[in-house]
Amino acid sequence: MVTGGDGSGHLGGRPTVGIVGAGQLARMTIEAASALGVKVVLLAEDPKAAATEVSGHVLLGAPTDAGQLWALAARCDVMTFDHEQVDLEMLRTFEGAGVAVRPGVSAMQAGVDKAHMRRTLGAAGLPVVPWSAIDPDGPRAMAAQVEDFASAHGWPVVIKASRGGYDGKGVWVVPDPESARRLCATVGAAGVPLLAERYVTMDFELSALVVRSASETRTWPAVETCQVDGICREVLVPGRVSPPVAANAQALAARIAEAIGLIGVMAVELFATGEELTVNELALRPHNSGHWTMEGSVTSQFENHLRAVLGLPLGATDAVFPHTAMVNVLGSPDGSDPSRRLADALAVGGAHVHLYGKDPRPGRKLGHVTVCGQDPAEVRSRAWAAARALGTPEPSPVRPPAPAW
């Protein structure tokens, strides 16, 4: 089903982007597309997904529904994505048939498959954490591979699902052989492809956001990100990212974009240990660590993603303010809707409140708040004040080293 303002499903001659997925990233992309006069058609699995209420053009179907993907392709100039839950082999057949898939399928593999990403970056001489694939030879053999890895790199070992993880899901910190055996007996037995990675003692985490089109590459200022229990709680621009570290991180992001042939926006999540940077993960799409760009930079990540996938000139990525803080709005323990407390949040001066219209659940990402200004402590405390007003629980750091709350 395509419902259109013109009732016909025909989208006319304006640039049209098809988005696989209809979550908050698609919603914020539509806000940018609306401004540019670019049409968007959504492929939504859930008719109540965040983006559907701001779209007159919605197809219903799973991101792996070949029939609906073909229907989407027929209605757009270029197809892009708001998540990684895709079937790369299926998308390769679309690409082969001449559908403009952006980013391209071979680039996307670096965002979908953590082992592939590490191989690709390692081969390009880019700094990844020491790692090893765990061959799926059954729980006992897999535990032995983890122990072998630990004998070279020490305990704890970080075990990751190669595919399908997000927001801390699919990542386990394994402190000893007994824990490794328990994990492999459950996750390993389930046939999830795993990799082992050295546990990095880092000073902080950061993210370098890059956009690349066929003809140019631009990076936004690198930002500090604070995760708790694997979930991003806040982003500070620039936070603890010093100018030389930012320059390194941004150059690294540009090199990775080049190495994988990126078209679109990518977030490179990094660990900083002193001046040293190692790549943690890639997200080949607009990313939570880039939401601050909506008010904090000349061109938002959503607009530049659209520009890149449509082959348009990219916009400036400079920060507009010396300091910006972005705090995620998580569902309150009582399950209440944050929009009922909107007045309290908007009473905080300078708070730019974004709510995604999602059904509230405790701990679920339901929105974010951005505050820009001159003073880092003030923008941060205002952003937290607004997020708390919306019911966001205070973070309780569990993953060492603790962020400096």
Next chain:
Amino acid sequence: MVTGGDGSGHLGGRPTVGIVGAGQLARMTIEAASALGVKVVLLAEDPKAAATEVSGHVLLGAPTDAGQLWALAARCDVMTFDHEQVDLEMLRTFEGAGVAVRPGVSAMQAGVDKAHMRRTLGAAGLPVVPWSAIDPDGPRAMAAQVEDFASAHGWPVVIKASRGGYDGKGVWVVPDPESARRLCATVGAAGVPLLAERYVTMDFELSALVVRSASETRTWPAVETCQVDGICREVLVPGRVSPPVAANAQALAARIAEAIGLIGVMAVELFATGEELTVNELALRPHNSGHWTMEGSVTSQFENHLRAVLGLPLGATDAVFPHTAMVNVLGSPDGSDPSRRLADALAVGGAHVHLYGKDPRPGRKLGHVTVCGQDPAEVRSRAWAAARALGTPEPSPVRPPAPAW
């Protein structure tokens, strides 16, 4: 018909705004509403209107269709408007039945009925241009009334339709008695209610944008506006508006908002003659002269309009940059779609391009471009460069005094 992401037409417990009209103002309001997690239901006369493609909740009907207005009222917490083509008497019955109409009907009358506005402001001691209603006594008697007015205030006389005019339509500059007779023989015979106004020799036009809620009033920096043939071509922030003139204009806008009991955003269009200001027109809604606020101020006119009509705290209205220029994108003489030239416009550094998705027609407002920065000449020339790239014809000033092109 309400089409909804949830398929049911039920909008749930989040704040919901009904908008009568679905043009570009509704479209940009939806962009702001999407960010805040506020739902919007549209009443669109044309299913292809600019806002329909970014809405999953569209009712079809004329703004004076009582049945569809009731359907809209049933689906929203508050009803607002993107144009003045409304039936105030009908809306009064809604208000009487307890529907939250914002701005209220008695305030709206000042935006809909130019004679009522002049009476109201005059009674409040606010500076309106000398004027007189033309009683609809037939062409001959009406021409005599115009001549009487001219004998007190001189030729030329400005004749305005009291209701229904926009973008220079419904405004005539009448240089002599013969022209007055011709106009009254056509327009007067058609039963259009008219008023006569003294022709103001002004230095420039400006606009003061104000937002008022039940508990607070805020004004944005006043801006210079440049009209050609009655159509706004560019807005300069601050342009030729000196700090004392801006302070006067903003104080005046706040007093008018108070005097008419405004809830929402209002643009006060003013003439500046030296330091003296007179009120030209009021628009009780987000306005073309406030589009610059989307990138140029902390809170856009669209977001603050939503905040005001929903009874939420208002956002800061400070300018973020020393200078901002906004240039309207008008349809090119060849009738081509500006979105086909998007690449050329986006190649202009710092150009924020807004296209409304409207069918192109020569001279029609199809979008606008905003550029913010430090240097007034540079932001203006960049904004014009991007607008020209989109096919906007160069202005040819006809109405004295000519703006300083």
